[in-house]
Amino acid sequence: MRKNLYLLGIVCTSALALHAQNNPGSNHGNRFEQLGTMLQSPNMYRSASGAPGPKYWQQRADYEIAAELDDAKQKLTGAETITYFNNSPDPLTYLWLQLDENEHDAKSDNQNFNGSKMSDKMTMSMLNGIIKTDKDLGVKIVKLTDADGRALPYTINQTMLRIDLPKALMPGEKYRFKVDWWYNISNRMTVGGRGGYEYFPEDQNYLYTITQWYPRLAVYSDFQGWQNKQFTGSGEFALTFGNFRVHMTVPADHVVGGTGECQNYREMLSPAQYQRWQQAQTSKEPVEVVTLDEAKKAMQNKVAKTKTWVFEAQNVRDFAWVSSRRLVWDALATNVEGNKVMAMSYYGPEAYPLYRRYSSKVVAHTVKSYSKHTIPYPYPVAISVEAANGMEYPMICFNYGRADKDGTYSEATKNGMIGVITHEVGHNFFPMIVNSDERQWTWMDEGLNTFCQFMAEQEWDSNFPSGRGPAHKIVDYMKMPKDQLEPIMTNSENIVQFGPNAYAKPATALNILRETVMGRDLFDFAFREYARRWAFKHPTPADFFRTMEDASAVDLDWYWRGWFFGTEPVDIAIDSVKWYRMDAKDPNESAKAAKAVYDKNMDHVARQKNKAAGIKYAVDQDTSLQDFYSKWNRFEVTQDDKAAYDQLRNGLSPEEKIMYDSKKNFYEITFSNKGGLVMPLIIEWTFTDGTKETDRISSYIWRKNENQVTKVFAKDKAVAAVKLDPLRETADIDESNNSWPREAAPSKFELFKATVAPRGASTGDNPMRKAQTK
Template sequence: MIMKRPLLAGLCLLAANLPGAMAQQTKSESVYDQHKAFAPNFYTSNGTETRSAIGYPGHKYWQNRADYNIAVTMDTVKSRIDGATTITYTNNSPDALPYLWLQLDQNLYRKDSRAEAATAVSGGRYASKEFTEGYEISSVTITNALGKTEKVEYVVTDTRMQIRLPQALKANGGKLQIKIQYGFQIVEQGTDRMGKLKTKNGIIYEIAQWFPRMAVYDDVLGWNNLPYLGAGEFYLDYGDYTYSITAPANMVVVGSGELTNPTTALTPKQLERFNRAKNSETTVAIVDSTDVLAAPTRSGNVTWNFTCKNTRDVAWAASKAFIWDGARINLPNGKKAMAQSAYPVETASLKAWGRSTEYVKGCIESYSNKWYPYTYPVAVNVAGIVGGMEYPGIVFCSARSAGGGLWGVTNHEFGHNWFPMIVGSNERKYAWMDEGFNTFVNNIATEEFNKGEYYRPQKVGAMAPMIFNPKSESLMHIPEVLQPMNLGLGAYYKPALGLALLREQIVGKDRFDYAFKKYIDEWAFKHPTPTDFFRAMENGTGEDLTWFWRGWFQENWKLDQAVKEVKYLSNDATKGALITIENLQELPMPVTIEVKESNGKTSTVKLPVEIWQRGGTWTFKYNSTSELSQVTIDPNGEFPDVNPANNKWTPAPAAN
């Protein structure tokens, strides 16, 4: 999910108004302690049979599976969804399960929900603006492995449902089916994850969190049952989905996965264009503005059938106001997928959504070639009320987005198809493992797209006041614990900058990219933890990075490197200079130093982070040939140093 512009603007404003805060860092007293920074006890447990010490799934790794068959009807008069979902749940764990837990996300919109009780009086992005009854469940039954179907006892607690089984579900492959009949009201503003947008040609419905979903039972916590409060996103098992949407015949429905009945869902004209778009390198209109304004050619309802395999979720959108276009996505090894966009006539300019499919194609191809091949048959961008939200194979982006803003939100939301759709981390607990990783890869894709059309190099040094503002917090907090103004820092910018520092300054692009790709390969469609990531990157790069994980991720340590003094051997510059540098804050980092001599010679010295293992000062010999005119730490501003004023040394003026 992407941050809204007001939050980003607020962060920039905060950074711009912190001279006093940064001035506090000009003191020369060091708070650095190498014993804390390089303490050897970072990992509190050894590798296990399920999670290896190398950071990959262990030889006995397991995870449970949830396959879904969903059929619903959309009533646009009553603004409702009604239907049933059948879940085939497979217990691959070594534990017999006497009960099951499901997520009921629509219950967030109940007036008595925990989310409502935990929302500040001032409101916020995830505050409900209207209330419903949540999921209206009429029936819950289970069918066991012998084919016996029976009603089952269940208890609903806020956004969770516990099904109490008459017999425990067997370990190591036990299966059962759960069928739930339900309905819910479609909210207009669904906490920026779903909702309805009124346009001049009809309402755009963006539908997500629209069926009861299995909670994850894993080898880390057992059942993962944090309530859904809005900011924390999702943690879901993988499976195959088949689903059908019955909607008014004058609507276009787009969704996660492959449309399996195009000959009955589409008109002959739409079908011909749809097939042409699938094989076109450039954007082809499937439904154009003329079609939107024309009189309907069909009446009643039409059912749209979709299938999406090996996925953790599905979502969809519907409207009679949609312009719908598409193009071919070229994937590695000759595979193909289809980029699609659905948006209202009002946004169809080439300065706005008219380029959406080009953007979808561009970012999907970039991520596929760089990191891991795209796994879904379609990639659909929907313009609507949602500012920016991701689901497998489909994303919701603001209809108001245009130009570089539309590229940015499209690129970001589709980047989520790698984190957390392919690499299935626990978003409810570790937002930085999806938002931060995604923001990191977004920057690389933006540099590649259309020869850098929207690329602006990061000014890392200038980010220090924002990253280390006086109210900043550690990354290792669930989203609801981070203060609203820090969510952008803790979930998006700081973890993304951390990966960039690793790649650009600490281990180098080649080793980083190799280790990061191996991490993605090994954890594709599985559930890594932060420790798994840390171990995978250390083993893959061949570096002990515990000092970095500790200071950047677990703690909130700042960086302040300084040039302390320069002396000459035997007071003779031609015999060499002794340059002393300091690490004044708690975070160590490698050091890049530019040395200028009075004879015009300029040299660059790079020192590894290990120089700080002996303490907060370090002296090294520089083979000078003349007196030094300037010594500068981090001359290009590639590190987020909180006090760049002490990064430069120049000789004292000669006495009169």
């Protein structure tokens, strides 16, 4: 029951998020109201400030694992001992483990509950999803016992395994048990998924990326009890922190990289390789510990013997590894806020032209950038593996980035590789350290990480073509029909547009918060405080929302409500601009203005055509028709006018005289909120002399009327044009109504003719190859 009540409050269905209004039917009292019951109530575990409460607790699980990789059969066999610590206040009568590899079992629901279609061109992955060619996939439990070897009863429900304990595990107690298992490793290039093998027919070798590979504890938490939502392939993982000691027995010519630190490099490496490893500890450039030549020789001369690599990792939530004989391995020591971190890369020959130059340096740059914006990177290593995909684990991640066969590559491939390495290495911070539940709230790791990725990319190269982060790049998503949208606060499996919703929109929202709503100083302090508070803990969205407000003194409930709980877009329009000048009562100015009005009123088309036709007017032909008024200057400034003006001036206070003499221009602008999402007004003024200035008005201008507001601005100079959001900071979906006077947009044909492909865009061309063939 606690779980269900909580999910109603915090996950929020689309209907609840869109219709949670204080004042329905009114033009105010809705978007700026506090979130209230949309967040869970503070308690002793999670405080109202967003910090862990005085009685905060979390579980722990330690693992001792021995695994053997069968390179001939693509099979993995393992035996593990798990020690589970019950730090909760609750007695536990059973434990839930995750068997994520069962996502590939043909009997699992995720193999059948997605729709499918036929097309003219079908890939093996698409066909395999229909006919299930790989029948024998999934974890096979050989034995499950307590520490003394007594069998424990268990139940497998697809990707979850429940162990029924012989007696309740009381608060403060720990429990040790053993699991023996095996599974056939899947071909991730055809079956899909995050881990598995890739086969290279040209040299008949395999690359193994071993992930979600061992039975592991689900999270038991204060806010939902057991997190035992099934793994269906999209929503990622909620995991418990602990310590790992892992033995990996693989072919003797394989190179292994994994989470944590290897304990027996001296035995695993040749003397020359070990010497290079030592050299890498102080090198400022990447050192090839295993060289390209050594990798190529191993690919050709396979051996039958095995070796056992031993790795240890402390205070991590998971363990992943790579194994292959076709790997180059380079390493670079980098200083991250006083601590040495080994930035390392593993990659095959086809990735060598890109990875040798960039990968480890991008790894080093990423941990430095993220450390600056969050907390100092606490682990001893950070690894990037080229595996033609993208996925993250503690201290190790899998990325893509292969050159063409001639060693050249496009700029899009290079930038894509740099971006994915930055992103996946960045996941060390979210969620590997700040450990949110990815299966419930994908945005808490993907969105926060994509935001930090954007900052790191921009610190890498000012011209880096970041695809997610800039406000204007989310516009196409936010203008989509409502039936194709859902709030950011939507469960992972229910998201239709996964990339835009869980990655791009939250990253954009945070970027707008930093640059436009809060400012960098306030935002950066609060964001670092969130990372500091929740490092190695399990935060929820409410903890993030509350911490950002608590550490900045900025009320952001309106922002979370609009950007995270709603689907309304930003579309603010300039409806009208009215220009006013103060009447200074100067008779000369008044006479000039009156004459201008008179001339305008007297002018009309018939009068102009009569003059052009040379019409002879009656009063001109017969002078007897002329009288006093025929010669009278109705705009003459009289002595009485001057006396009245002097009398007025003498009666003014000094402040009033200054105002009368200022000749200020007053512009009354009416704005309408057509999209629904309230945002600041950023107004650029272009004056008649060509100069410009910008006014920034807080979003709170909308609090009394969320649909339309009018505001007057005083300017010393006359205005030629007004433009809303000139730097495209707010993700406004319709810029055609942002200008006064209206600006004509080029037609689609003209726009196409004027377009130049942005730097880094893939155009199907490889200029590097062309340059080398000249």
